[in-house]
Amino acid sequence: MRQFQLRQPQPLQQPVARPSAPAPARAAASEIDGALDKAAALWTTRRIRSFLMLLEQPTRAAQR
Numbered sequence: 001m002r003q004f005q006l007r008q009p010q011p012l013q014q015p016v017a018r019p020s021a022p023a024p025a026r027a028a029a030s031e032i033d034g035a036l037d038k039a040a041a042l043w044t045t046r047r048i049r050s051f052l053m054l055l056e057q058p059t060r061a062a063q064r
Helices: 023-056
Strands: none
Touching: none
16 A cells, blocks of 8 residues: 655745846847738738639649
């Protein structure tokens, strides 16, 4: 039979106050996020368009 040890409750730690990021860094991060969103949307659109173009092409087996 196993024996379990009771753990002693540990004291809660106070959260460390961290200084907020300066405004220019936040603005730059926002611009980068916007650029990444646009790039992802463009990449996705191109992938979908390429896939649809492949579907529209006649299959090679039908041409033989």
